[in-house]
Amino acid sequence: MNTDHESTIASKGNEKRSKNANKPTKKSIDPKLLTPEYILEQRRLRELRKEQIRKEKEALGLLPPPEKDLFLKRPLLEVSKPKPGFPSIKIMSYNLLAQTLIRREIYPTNGKILKWYIRSNILLDEMKYYDADIMCLQEVDKVQYNSFWSGQFENLGFGSKFYRYNTKNHGCVIVYRKTKFECKNQSFIKLDQDLNQTDEEQKLPEARIATNNIGFMAYLHFQPDFVKQFPSLEDANGIIIGTTHLFWHPFxxxxxxxxxxxxxxxFKEFKHTLDIILDNKKKFYSFFTGDFNSEPFDAPYRAITTKPIKFSGRSRTVLGCSLSYTYSKDRSLDDEEEEAQLDEEELEHERDNNPDDPEPDVYVPTSEQEQLMDGLEDAHNDLDVRAISLYSAGYKLAHLENSKNPGHRNEPAFSNWVDKWNGMLDYIFLLVPWNKVDDYSDKIDSPEELAATYNVNLVKLLRLPTPAEMGPPPSGQPRLHQYPSDHLCIMAEVQLV
Incomplete structure (x- = not known):
């Protein structure tokens, strides 16, 4: 019998019981005391203790290095000096990349950021970081809007409005800071519909295919406390803000x-309606944003910015070539969850009897195609409103290196970056009157002219990276620690003067 060994075991057992006896026991709490206030206070104390432990570990060098940022943070670049006493508004446009359109075969090297539970929180953190007053979002899934976005926006003090074509799974959202704005009216646009134009108006040529694309606008009335803070706003009704996502097809x-x-x-119809409803002579500040799927040298962009429009050179060649494309009868899709895959299949099917290159060097249009292009010109030139891209007007002053692209009207090189393609597709337009006489075909408005003529002082623009900064391929977005969508958000800070 090993009495020494037994004595040792007994001694250790007594020591352990003695230590446990000295430990404070957790007292049970009367359930009546478990009020919401008590629980919140206990959570607060627990967080304080955690923070104290973190500081102690940090002082001893025991903490691991901080995790790399989950998205790249870009600065707002100064364009003009702010004017004292006038309010500033930050307007963002952002295509979020609809989750229903993500396919691994389209994004084979992008990794786990494609998972919604990861990407959604990075997108939200990005929006919080840039802290815009108005956010115009495209490719927002209806399911995610209802289950995630609407509640998050509400918690952050924002109101939001969602609109989609009735068979699509994703749509557009206008988000606005409720301390500054109240949404009074909305106008919804189905872009395939025909217009009830008057006999005096130049008729818009008919659509060639149903695209199911939409746009919509909101009238954001200035909140009374915001007007009290900035009395200059008494001369205006508020802001008309619009957003859209145009047809994506290469042709x-x-x-x-x-x-x-x-x-x-x-937009003209909506403004006219508001003028009647409000029955006053006060002005509106009017902006239209979105993913226009058009580069600055393309006919769509030029048609609204270079008044009067005359399609010529490259833009006419591409426009004419697009009219030569014959869509499959199945091209108009209702089941958008299969859109990305089906579109590739349809393109393969259509390719046999259609041109291969949407941007040929030379294209000779038929007489019928000439008439359609002339009809588009006449319709656009009959509209007494034009659009000014805020990045076109000011980005050259803030980031010259990234605004030297020939034919880009001083726009940055890209806002959409995927492995196979990149280009500038997203814009924030200021909408202003046009007398149908003044020639803006080659003119680019300056920030000084915006302030003096249209009472909009362009103060800052969110920086966009250069192609060289995107790194070697594969670098298509979204990517963890880079950007959470295949588009980069754009943002302008303007003063309403």
Whole structure:
């Protein structure tokens, strides 16, 4: 019998019981005391203890290095000096990349950021970081809007309005800071619809295909406390803000140019309706944003910015070529969850009897195609409103290196970056009157002219990266620690003067 060994075991057992006896026991709490206030206070104390432990570990060098940012943070670049005493508004446009359109075969190297539970929170953190007053979002899934976005926006003090074509799974959202704005009216635009134009108006040529694309606008009335803070706002009713996502097809230039007309025409109708409702002579500040799926040298962009429009050179060649494309009878899709895959199949099916290159060096249009292009010109030139891209007006002053692209009207090189393609597709337009006489075909408005003529002082623009900064391929977005969508958000800070 090993009495020494037994004594040792007994001794250790007594020691352990003695230590446990000295430990404070957790007292049970009367359930009546478990009020919401008590629980919140206990959580607060627990967080304080955690923070104290973190600081102690940090002082001892025991903490691991901080995790790399989950998205790249870009600065707002100064364009003009702010004017004292006038309010600033930050307007963002952002295509979020609809989750229903994500396919691994389209994004084979992008990794786990494609998962919604990861990407959604990075997108939300990005929006919080840039802290815009108005956010115009495209490709927002209806399911995610109802289950995630609407509640998050509400918690952050924002109101939001969602609109989609009735068979699509995703749509557009206008988000606004409730301390500054109240949404009074909305106007919804189905871009395939026909217009009830008067006999005096130049008729818009008909659509060639049903695209199911939409746009919509909101009238954001200034909140009384916001007006009290900035009395200059008493001379204005508020802001008309619009957003859209135009037809994406490579040969869709004709449809997009037609849809651009629809947006401006419907804007005029909406403003006219508001003038009647409000029955005053006060002005509106008017902006239209979105993913226009058009580069600055394309006919859709030029049709609304270079008044009077005359399609020529590259833009006419591409526009004419788009009219030569014959869509499959199945091209108009209702089941958008299969859209990305089906569109590739349909393109393969259509390719046999259609041109291969949407941007050929030379294209000779038929007489019928000439008439359609002339009809688009006449319709656009009959609209007494034009659009000014805020990045076109000011980005050269803030980031010259990224605004030297020939034919880009001083726009940055890209806002959409995927492995196979990149280009500038997203814009924030200021909508202003046009007398149908002044020639803006080659002119680019300056920030000084915006302030003096249209009472909008362009203060800052969100920086966009250069192609060289995107790194070696594969670098298509979205990617963890880079950007959470295949589009980059754009943002302008303007003063309403």
């Amino acid at each position: 869709g230039t004709y449809e997009r140019t037609r849809q651009m007309f629809m947006l401006l025409y419907k």
